[in-house]
Amino acid sequence: MAAAVDSAAVAPVEIPRPPDRYRTFTAFVSWAAPASLILIVAVLIQQAWPSVTRFGAGFLIGTEWNQVTNSFGALPFIFGTVVTSAIALAIALPVGVAVAVLLAEPGAQGVRGALGTGIELLAAIPSVVYGIWALYVLAPWTLLHIETPVTDRLGFIPFLGGVPRQTSLFTASLVLAVMILPTLSAVSRDVIRSVPRGLRESTVAIGATWWETTWHVILPAARAGIFGATVLALGRALAETVAVAMVIGNRPEIPHSVFSPGYTLAAVIANEFAEATGDIYQGALVEIGLVLILVTLTVNVLALLLVQSARARALV
Amino acid sequence: MRHIVMRRFGNTFAQGVMYAFTVLALIPLGLVLWFTASNGLPAVSHLEFFLNSQRPTGIPGGGVANAIAGTAIIVGIASLAAIPVGVLSGIYLAEYGAGRWASWVRLASDVLVGAPSIALGLFAYALVVVPQHHFSGISASVALAILMLPVVVRTTEGAVGLIPNGLRESGLALGLPRWRVSLQLILPAAAPGVITGALLAVARAAGETAPVLFTAFGNQFLTLDPNRFMSTLPLVVFRDALTPYKDLQQEAWGAALVLVVMVLVINLGSRWVLRRQIRLARQL
Numbered sequence: 001m002a003a004a005v006d007s008a009a010v011a012p013v014e015i016p017r018p019p020d021r022y023r024t025f026t027a028f029v030s031w032a033a034p035a036s037l038i039l040i041v042a043v044l045i046q047q048a049w050p051s052v053t054r055f056g057a058g059f060l061i062g063t064e065w066n067q068v069t070n071s072f073g074a075l076p077f078i079f080g081t082v083v084t085s086a087i088a089l090a091i092a093l094p095v096g097v098a099v100a101v102l103l104a105e106p107g108a109q110g111v112r113g114a115l116g117t118g119i120e121l122l123a124a125i126p127s128v129v130y131g132i133w134a135l136y137v138l139a140p141w142t143l144l145h146i147e148t149p150v151t152d153r154l155g156f157i158p159f160l161g162g163v164p165r166q167t168s169l170f171t172a173s174l175v176l177a178v179m180i181l182p183t184l185s186a187v188s189r190d191v192i193r194s195v196p197r198g199l200r201e202s203t204v205a206i207g208a209t210w211w212e213t214t215w216h217v218i219l220p221a222a223r224a225g226i227f228g229a230t231v232l233a234l235g236r237a238l239a240e241t242v243a244v245a246m247v248i249g250n251r252p253e254i255p256h257s258v259f260s261p262g263y264t265l266a267a268v269i270a271n272e273f274a275e276a277t278g279d280i281y282q283g284a285l286v287e288i289g290l291v292l293i294l295v296t297l298t299v300n301v302l303a304l305l306l307v308q309s310a311r312a313r314a315l316v
Numbered sequence: 317m318r319h320i321v322m323r324r325f326g327n328t329f330a331q332g333v334m335y336a337f338t339v340l341a342l343i344p345l346g347l348v349l350w351f352t353a354s355n356g357l358p359a360v361s362h363l364e365f366f367l368n369s370q371r372p373t374g375i376p377g378g379g380v381a382n383a384i385a386g387t388a389i390i391v392g393i394a395s396l397a398a399i400p401v402g403v404l405s406g407i408y409l410a411e412y413g414a415g416r417w418a419s420w421v422r423l424a425s426d427v428l429v430g431a432p433s434i435a436l437g438l439f440a441y442a443l444v445v446v447p448q449h450h451f452s453g454i455s456a457s458v459a460l461a462i463l464m465l466p467v468v469v470r471t472t473e474g475a476v477g478l479i480p481n482g483l484r485e486s487g488l489a490l491g492l493p494r495w496r497v498s499l500q501l502i503l504p505a506a507a508p509g510v511i512t513g514a515l516l517a518v519a520r521a522a523g524e525t526a527p528v529l530f531t532a533f534g535n536q537f538l539t540l541d542p543n544r545f546m547s548t549l550p551l552v553v554f555r556d557a558l559t560p561y562k563d564l565q566q567e568a569w570g571a572a573l574v575l576v577v578m579v580l581v582i583n584l585g586s587r588w589v590l591r592r593q594i595r596l597a598r599q600l
Binding site: 020021022023025026027029030031032033034036037039040043044046047094095096098099101102115117118119120121122124125126127128129130131132133135136137178181185209210211212214215232235236238239241242246266269270273274285286289290292293296297299300301304 | 324340347348401417420423426428437465526529569576580584
């Protein structure tokens, strides 16, 4: 008798389960994001093909940009994009990490809550608004108070000489620095917050000051994540279009000074694509777009992996 | 070990530097808001600014009605596509999101957020403008829908994930099928978070210039037909700001002010709603 009850309990009970059509449906819909990503890259490759076959790898190192002779090379734009992004990162990194350290502090929120809101609003302002502000307010100020004094005194240093201009690589870098700061500080703040509390507390317990704790313990622990945040911000800087197009001067050559006009990958597409005629010219511009999207996608994936692994390690 | 006085001094000094950097970071925000307001207010203080369409330089009484209508229609169509798809994807990630496929969707969404918006414009150009042989509002909607999608996906996932499992289980215990639990119990509970996510996506799309440059292209005249050239507010700012004419520059500042006010209202409002939502979810 008892044995019979036991065997009945052990035997697996088969509950007939209807297929979860809702799950199938939502899973199907969720294809939208990955599918559009793949489709975008595929369409850009197809559109860029006339230029890819004509110029080959030489496209990336060519310095000529001539619509009349149909001769196109992307190096001036690659140069401008890399230089403006690098300068922007150099400016934004110390400021962004400082903001992140303050925002990540445990305890009362008050003033810091307001600071956080302000930094997030900085991210919400449309880039064209930064553009018009930079064009009419920042650029004249930069010329008068930074570019002219620096070229006068330090003009003998390479890349700091020449005739300073309002619309220049440097002005574009300044705008970029402002625009990537929120990304940098928000992601860094999350990483710093995920550093285990015990680490901070034990350091304070052996008598370290706030700054010693931050500099010798918290920041080294969050280093990988802050690096990830920096790479993420780099991706934003590379991709930024209109604000840069309005203040970089739009000159398709490699300048000899950061105070001279230049051009970036995104800006040349924005300015020239609507008027581009002919397969080769359009193809060259799309190929620039293709280079841009492939680089930013790689940078973004790298950054996401860095941030994720940093957080996972902090939580262990 | 250094003397305690030096260490205290270093500590105070470092803290001062940190606070100085943070103030430095907020200066651009203040400057952008101040200059947009002071330069844009003279433009928006005339009612014609919102009622009339753009006029060539030298002719008074021009406005941005064409751009406001264009922005509303283009972003509206983009929202009709992006919000339902994004919400359902977000629900999938929150409800069934443990597997390998879900992590691919998450990665793709996160990467798509960082994709250059100008490349989305190129994509929409190749997909819609080339076959149609003319620029159109609808092609801009395609580009903006892709831009909005990942934002909606991730905010929906976050909002639905906040709803405690008890609600889900009580629905299932009553014998409701999964889809009714999800759409009639969970989604209404998560609605404030989902709606603010959608609004943030709308704000972002309405402020984008790069994807509409060679899709909507711009139009001096008022049109409500999304199959034709259209203007948007960011396009007005971009084109007018680069002209040498004072009256058009004024118009650009006015359009910028309208954009900034819209973005500020949506962002501050959504922060308030989200904070309330998190508090309510804790009480459930």
